[in-house]
Amino acid sequence: MDKKYYLFVNGKKIEVSEEIYKVYWQEKNHENYLKQIDKKNHLLLFSSLDQDGHFEGNVADDKCDLNKVIQTQIMIEAVRDAVSKLTDEEKEIIQSLYYNDETLRMIAKDKKISHPAMIKRRDKILSKLKDLLKDH
Incomplete structure (x- = not known):
């Protein structure tokens, strides 16, 4: 059955x-x-968000640390800038992993390489990004 x-x-x-x-x-x-x-x-x-696109009434202002918000925005811009300096293939891997929630195995299969090879490639890309971000 x-x-x-x-x-x-x-x-x-x-x-x-x-x-x-x-x-x-x-x-x-x-x-x-x-x-x-x-x-x-x-x-x-x-x-x-309210109808006007604001968080008013939904977020308590007393918990908002403006310095932290600014630092976060600066870091986001630095990461975007660093990612823009990657090769197209490197950008595609970052996009797949961190924006599309794909696994290393899925990406390795798509690229027809082994899982350990994809791990090494990811680590190399992250190291490159770390170097690009070291001054921030």
């Missing part, structure tokens, strides 16, 4: 393949994990 897999779509129970079921729950669990990290780090979401 084969096990059947179901997902609820618009309140309706739909039978799906085992692969679809597992991918759905993997993504759902990853999404929940990211939400927990955001909550832990007190991340402000766009949904916190």
Whole structure:
């Protein structure tokens, strides 16, 4: 007897393949994990904005350290500048890892190289970025 897999779509129970079921729950669990990290780090979401695009009323001003905000903005600009100095392939790897939440294994598979080779490549890129950022 084969096990059947179901997902609820618009309140309706739909039978799906085992692969679809597992991918759905993997993504759902990853999404929940990211939400927990955001909550832990007190991340402000766009949904916190009022209709005019301000955080007014949603953020207590007494907790805002203006110097830290400015330092963070300066560092963000420094990182953007450093990333812009990478090769296209290096930028693509950084984009995949840190913006698209892809794993090293996924990227290695796409690039048809081994996982250890991708680890070395990532470490080399991060070392390059560290050198570019050493004056900040």
